[in-house]
Amino acid sequence: MPQHALNTPVCRDCDGFPVVAITTGTRNPDGTRTTLTVTCSTCKGTGHATRSASLARAGR
Template structure:
């Protein structure tokens, strides 16, 4: 039997890619680049969103 996947909604703003590494343009003494890790502000770095409440589905 096939195994069912969890039904966790993916964040619509980051598409599940919750963090991004952005280079600052400078380099360390060993030659590697300095990076900043930025988390998605909507899902707070989880990649998933909370399911909508019943009132949101009803349109009220």
């Protein structure tokens, strides 16, 4: 059965994946990789975009 998703738009910059871990290529003394955690600056880590107000022209 399909899962029901919330009716909120997905952020167009992060495509719904707001937090990622990036490896720097260096290793810690215990042998693990050094990673940076980066959060999407557009949606502030929520993964959802806020609906923007649309502009409608009326008249001539």
